[in-house]
Amino acid sequence: ASHVEMEYNIAATIRLAMPIMEWGLGLEVEVGEIAGAAGKLTTVDEATTFLEALRLAKIYPNLLAIANGAKHGNYKPGEEVHIDLKRTGEIFDAIKGWGVAIAQHGITGTPLHLVGQFADYGIRKGNVGTTWQNIAHKHLPADLFEAMKKWAEENGKDIKHATRQFKKEIDSIPDENKKAIADEAYVVAKEFIEAFRAVGSATKLAEKLAG
Structure with missing residues (x-):
């Protein structure tokens, strides 16, 4: 539900996450739509507001996926890989006290030397599919x-x-x-x-x- 307004994303996430919490499984949530360099980056305030609302509902995620410039699928000819690690690190610094790290979506096409920097900015899980x-x-x-x-x-x-x-x-x-x-x-x-x-x-x- 990360592509909808914050309040709907929160409500949908709480509803879907409850059984996952009850089963004792790891939980990844998402705020901000993964839409590439043209998309809007997740802000620190959005990330903390989202997680605070989940915590009030006793939902404690392990990982947070954010919009940081990556995109799903292949990059089109002429498109440049743009993952804003500075913003990613700022968000991680704001949420790590809750035991939450960053999940990186949209890694296909990202140079390995950049992937090698992910851990320095709080990224603890990466999705490689395409x-x-x-x-x-x-x-x-x-x-x-x-x-x-x-x-x-x-x-x-x-x-x-x-x-x-x-x-x-x-x-x-x-x-x-x-x-x-x-x-x-x-x-x-x-x-x-x-x-x-x-x-x-x-x-x-x-x-x-x-x-």
Whole structure:
């Protein structure tokens, strides 16, 4: 509900978060619409007002996603990556006393050297989604990918919507294509883990879960 007015976002978040709190699960909430450099940045006041309202309702999130200049999906030709780390850090400084850190959406296309700075500004979780779609598309059989692009153009849709239409064909691609996808995904995932400063974190998580 981050795309609606604050009061409606608060009401919707409280309603949806209550069962998550009851189940004892981690909770991420969002204030401000992720819309790229052209969008409005979340202010410190908006972030604190939002979290204060949630706390009054006994909703205690672990992570807050904000609008800081990032965008979902791929950047268009000519678009520049613009993540306002200064604003991100200001918001983190204002909310960290409540045990809340920043969740970063819209990382696809962001240079790894910039990703490597995220932790310094309170970002403790990053969403990387479209990157994996791009890798898969890169290694699909050429005729299949062309058919998917044609379908997307004819229907005026983002190519991500073609996956459902071509699921049978995608599931049946040759093993060599599957291997190429897996190999590149492994390399890129490793690069992101290193940039996130998360090397060894899986072991720490396993140890914590084991008690």
